[in-house]
Amino acid sequence: xxxxxxxxxxxxxxxxxxxxxxxxxxxxxxxxxxxxxxxxxxxxxxxxxxxxxxxxxxxxxxxxxxxxxxxxxxxxxxxxxxxxxxxxxxxxxxxxxxxxxxxxxxxxxxxxxx
Amino acid sequence: xxxxxxxxxxxxxxxxxxxxxxxxxxxxxxxxxxxxxxxxxxxxxxxxxxxxxxxxxxxxxxxxxxxxxxxxxxxxxxxxxxxxxxxxxxxxxxxxxxxxxxxxxxxxxx
Numbered sequence: 081x082x083x084x085x086x087x088x089x090x091x092x093x094x095x096x097x098x099x100x101x102x103x104x105x106x107x108x109x110x111x112x113x114x115x116x117x118x119x120x121x122x123x124x125x126x127x128x129x130x131x132x133x134x135x136x137x138x139x140x141x142x143x144x145x146x147x148x149x150x151x152x153x154x155x156x157x158x159x160x161x162x163x164x165x166x167x168x169x170x171x172x173x174x175x176x177x178x179x180x181x182x183x184x185x186x187x188x189x190x191x192x193x194x
Numbered sequence: 195x196x197x198x199x200x201x202x203x204x205x206x207x208x209x210x211x212x213x214x215x216x217x218x219x220x221x222x223x224x225x226x227x228x229x230x231x232x233x234x235x236x237x238x239x240x241x242x243x244x245x246x247x248x249x250x251x252x253x254x255x256x257x258x259x260x261x262x263x264x265x266x267x268x269x270x271x272x273x274x275x276x277x278x279x280x281x282x283x284x285x286x287x288x289x290x291x292x293x294x295x296x297x298x299x300x301x302x303x304x
Binding site for chain 1: 230235236237238239240243282284289290291292293294295296297
C-alpha cells in the first residue's frame with residue numbers, strides 16, 4: 081500500500097506571498113491531520129479533517145487554513161507568509177476520527193520563507 | 195509550561211547499550227501515549243502505541259506509562275547504529291490531535 085504523499089517536497093517563498101501544500105492519504109484513510117515542525121517549537125498540531133469537515137483545530141492564526149476533498153486528499157494554505165512560517169509541514173492520515181487512531185506521517189513539505 | 199516535556203538530548207550511547215527515553219506530561223486527561231521515531235529528512239514513524247498505564251513490549255522496544263506520575267518512557271535494548279534518530283513522545287486525550295514532546299536526539303556509536 082502506498083504511504084502518505086506530500087507535494088511539493090520543498091518550497092521557497094517570500095514574505096507576503098501565499099502557499100498551498102497538498103497531501104494524499106493512504107488509500108482508505110479518511111482522516112487527515114496537519115502539523116508544523118520547527119526546531120524551536122517541535123511538532124505542533126494545525127488541524128484535522130475527516131469526511132471533508134474540520135474536526136479539530138490547533139492554536140494557529142487564521143492565515144493557516146485547510147480543506148479536504150471527497151477523495152480524502154487535503155490541502156493546506158498559508159496566506160501572507162511570515163518569516164516564522166518557515167518549517168517542515170507534515171501531513172498524517174488515519175482510518176478513524178472517533179478515537180486516537182494510528183497516524184501515518186508523510187515525508188513533509190519543507191517551506192522556506194525569505 | 196509545555197503540556198509535554200522531553201529532554202532534547204543529544205544522547206550518545208555505545209552500540210549494545212540500553213537506552214532510556216522519557217517524557218512527562220501535565221494534563222491528566224491524556225490517555226493515549228505514543229512514541230515516534232524520526233530520521234533526518236523523513237516524517238515520524240510510529241514505534242509504540244499504548245492506552246492508559248502499563249507496559250508494552252515490541253522486540254527491542256518497551257514502552258511504559260505511569261499515569262499516576264504522568265510519566266512515559268521508552269526503553270531500547272541492544273541499541274544499534276540504525277536506531278540513531280530523533281525520538282518523539284506524543285499524547286492524546288482522544289481523537290487524532292496529538293501533542294508532541296520536542297524530541298530527543300539519539301546517536302548510537304559503533
